[in-house]
Amino acid sequence: MQEDKIRQALVELLYRNSYGVVISNIVISMAAVYVLRTAVSANWLTGWLAALYLLTAVRVLASRRFSSRSRDRGSILRWAWLATAFSCMSGLLWGVLGWVGFMPEAPIVLSFTVIVLTGLVCGTVPSLSAFPPALVGSILATVVPVALRCLTTQSDISGAFLFLLASLVAINFYYCRITYRMLRETVSLRLENETLVEHLQEERDRAQTADRAKTRFLASRRLPYWGSAATYPPARRAIWPAGRNRLSATSVGCSTLCSISRGSMRASSRSRARRCRCATSLVIFAMNSPPRQNNADLRGAW
Known part of the structure; x- marks a missing residue:
């Protein structure tokens, strides 16, 4: 040939x-x-x-x-x-x-x-x-x-x-x-150089194809993990865009509960401790819940 x-x-x-x-x-x-x-x-x-x-x-x-x-x-x-x-x-x-x-x-x-x-x-x-x-x-x-x-x-x-x-x-x-x-x-x-150039082009195309396949594979593996995202606030805000608004709403609710607790100073110490534990449970549940969690779950937890 x-x-x-x-x-x-x-x-x-x-x-x-x-x-x-x-x-x-x-x-x-x-x-x-x-x-x-x-x-x-x-x-x-x-x-x-x-x-x-x-x-x-x-x-x-x-x-x-x-x-x-x-x-x-x-x-x-x-x-x-x-x-x-x-x-x-x-x-x-x-x-x-x-x-x-x-x-x-x-x-x-x-x-x-x-x-x-x-x-x-x-x-x-x-x-x-x-x-x-x-x-x-x-x-x-x-x-x-x-x-x-x-x-x-x-x-x-x-x-x-x-x-x-x-x-x-x-x-x-x-x-x-x-x-x-x-x-x-x-x-x-000259013919040997042309053959070498063709071989290098084929190797370059194979490398680019493999790199694109690796990128698609890694992109398909990037699924949200709620547990780790919930324990790390920046990750939670990156995955759940509405997390900041929900945390703000939760903070308002906590402030309201604390005001109620301060207004009821005459209540018994056992009643005040029960209300503080309920408010704390509500904050933790709101932070760890996924974005599809609805208000009915919050009312149930409360």
Whole structure:
């Protein structure tokens, strides 16, 4: 599964880099036609330019189609080999131009041809290293026609130019290998980071869910306990909002009873003690009774 994701990311990078290849083909081809207009026939240059532009247009359409469609494991390989075919055909067109432009008797044309081919071969490393077959095919298709031209042309610089091409190919193959490994490591690290982020998000969601469940459980367990609330006045006032008014009413009743007790000083001491005990019982019963206790219970206690 991880290998499929890495391959898909590399192929997507290959198609993103194809736009840079398209731009370079358009710009360099215009310069090549301008330089070779005096050494090569106009009909040949027109046909070559038309073929290159047609291939470039098809390549752009394929890139846009690749970006707009969903891809699976089998289709991603087909898209990769399609990009390889485009790279090989483009390299072959530039190789044919190198064949025509290899003119030892025209130093300007030869120098321009060497510069163009060298730049194209070196430019394939950053653009096509995401899929090594595309790079190898493009370089070989570009170099082989020029190498055959060097072998068939009797010139003093043919051997030196052939050695230059061979060295250039070997160096670019080496850098292709290094660049491909770096790209794979980069994509692999990115995918691992994405997996780690997803795992952390899942753990965060689980922790939040557990915290909400704990909060609901604790909220369901917060039931009023009349005994403890009755023995602690602040808790009693927090649970029973009407407790303060009831205590005020009870205090008024106690004051009235005490006034009655002071007014009846001539009564016997046993009668006064009985009234004080009744008033005390009434205060204690009122403080310890729940809020649903009605006045009938108070009259009964009295």
